[in-house]
Amino acid sequence: MYEVDENDRVVTLEGIPQSSAGAPLPLILANEQRVVIAYYINTTDPSWDGKTVRILNQERSEEPIAIVRIDCFAHMLGPPNDEAFSGHPLASRGLKPYRAFRIEGSSWIRRLEKMNRVHKLHKPERFRALQHLVFAFHSTFECVCKEFDVRTEHGAILDAVPAMAALLSERRTR
DSSP: OOOOOTTOEEEEOTTOOOBOSSOOOOEEEEOSSEEEEEEEBOOOOTTOOSSSOOOOOSSSOOOEEEEEEEEEEEEEEEOOOGGGGGGSTTGGGTOOTTSEEEEETOHHHHHHHHHHTTSTTOOTHHHHTOEEEEEESSSEEEEEEEEEEEEEEESOGGGGHHHHHHHHHOOOOO
């Protein structure tokens, strides 16, 4: 984890579907250049009585899912979970479970740039193009990336694996 200072600002990431609060069941595929995340999107059936429980699983579902492709520089998955979320160093600045955020003025990016200064071809301007994203599920996924895109589909998370694998190896078009 990283330590934050007065420069870190939490901004809600627009255009990213909110994850299910009940069972987002995120699945992550990654290589050294890219991460692809699939998760169930938050939905409420208009006919829901508020009492029954709907069980989701990764194998069988027709729920909407988000698939996010991230051209990634660094990433981590783990704590805090939703029950200990207030322990995250950015929680007091607006970070909340089951949403996605961009961290402006990121301490993590500044720390990565500082670590890279030992490289003889270090260029600090490359780090200015990076962004720090946080996807808060029951666990927390954070990454430093250049760009990302999101698409939505319906089905089971495990059914999305072939599409996710294709996105991992897809050539960049920009």
